[in-house]
Amino acid sequence: MEEPIAFDMLSELATSLTEAGGEITSEPRFEAKIGRSYVDFLLDARFSEAPFKLVVEAKKSAFPRDVREAIWQLKRYIAGMPSGNARVLPLLMADSISPGARALLREEKIGYFDRSGSLYLSADNLFVLIEKPALKRQARSLNSLFVGSRAQALHGVWTFKDQWFGVHELAERASVSPTTASQVLIELERREWVDSKGAGPSKERMLANPRALLDEWSSYIASLKPKSLRLYYMRMANIDEAIHEIDRICDETGIRYEISGLMAGQIHAPHLSKISQIHYRIDHGGENLLLNLGAKAVKEGWNLGIIDSDPRHDFLFRQRVNHVWVTDPLQTYLDLLQLDSGRSKELAEHLRLTKLAVPE
Known part of the structure; x- marks a missing residue:
């Protein structure tokens, strides 16, 4: 994430930490490195007089595949940190974080913060969970799969069920352009809703997580006004x-x-x-x-x-x-x-x- 964006979000993170009973006690140290491992920045914080060190990885947007990479990066960095008095809190900060990504982070006890003001932290004697509605632009980004020709392509993916298929097969079945089909499949890979094999023009996918797909689609539908x-x-x-x-x-x-x-x-x-x-x-x-x-x-x-x-x-x-x-x-x-x-x-x-x- 670009530094000006990170600085902007840091101010919002400080506000959310204050709402949760904490405070930031240092200036951020950007691009912190330990050997070959690095994170975007380190930040000292305090909760109820107890010191914590936030180890932060920043993304523009985060879906499950992005989150797995960030979790690996955070754990690798923390494993190399020298021991100290402050407890370490790993945190993923992003403009928007998908529901599937949030669930994965909570499962791994990795904190998160996004632009809506949602905040999750988990450590010994500390648990913070603030869930706020997505901002309109966040919702547009997270729900773009369920609208128009992208939803048509997503519906086409569903019809293949447990069969492998390529971009052009999907485009033909869903009556969308190969470009739209390709964009949708890339988004599905980021959400880990499809498996893939091969590469280039011969690359194929298969629906791997129909439940997650249906959960998020139905959640989006439920947020709309009843059909006229x-x-x-x-x-x-x-x-x-x-x-x-x-x-x-x-x-x-x-x-x-x-x-x-x-x-x-x-x-x-x-x-x-x-x-x-x-x-x-x-x-x-x-x-x-x-x-x-x-x-x-x-x-x-x-x-x-x-x-x-x-x-x-x-x-x-x-x-x-x-x-x-x-x-x-x-x-x-x-x-x-x-x-x-x-x-x-x-x-x-x-x-x-x-x-x-x-x-x-």
Whole structure:
């Protein structure tokens, strides 16, 4: 990390240490070396009159792979330090630290501090944990994988499951550019969500940590506002006849659609005894479909909810199940998490356990 940035963050670190009952008692010593080992800087601090020496490695951003390198660097440096009266506190300081990286640091009892003001320290007779919400720009950086064409590529990675695949295979399956596919895979390697083998154009990856991927994606989805729906009422004898009638009309008129929400969850992993509302994404021509169905816009008492669709990203991974088109299990799970609907979260958990095979 560049020195001006480190100086700026040091001021923020001092503030957080003060909030936690500590204080910095020396000027930082930058690029401290012991033999061939080095860290970015050393800093003296005090907690409840007890002296501590902070051994700090600084990064611009930190994901699990970066953290493993930093942990190795810190431990190697500390092993060579002469004994002294002050207890040693290793610390990783970064502009942003991913959830997976934080968990790894806590597991190794390595302290961390980031730009949000979050602070973790662990030593004999000292434990500090201050967790603060990510700043907007931190959130944009950490969550960029889950937006737009990158999310499309990430979805494509999921579909390979336990198969090895290359950049161009991913680009083709997810309908993204090879550049986007490559950028996403590099980010996944930093998060340690994929294994890799080979090098250069023949390099391949395989999804290695689906749980971590799903945890962070679902956490991001849960932070968003509920999906906005256009609400309609249509006459139907029963819900099964309705979805097959919609399929027939769409097939005859060439309109792409996919069932989502509770009905899609029920199709993939039956769990609820009754569903009275259907969620759909409908491509161009949806207004004609609604006219053919005699659907009327309503504010309450609806049984047909239309989710706004983006033809660039939607419909790509839909599946034909029971003679209708439905969102695949992953998209169904993510949609259920974002629906403001009675039992959607319950069905999402059931779907995760049964079809995604990733426990909470």
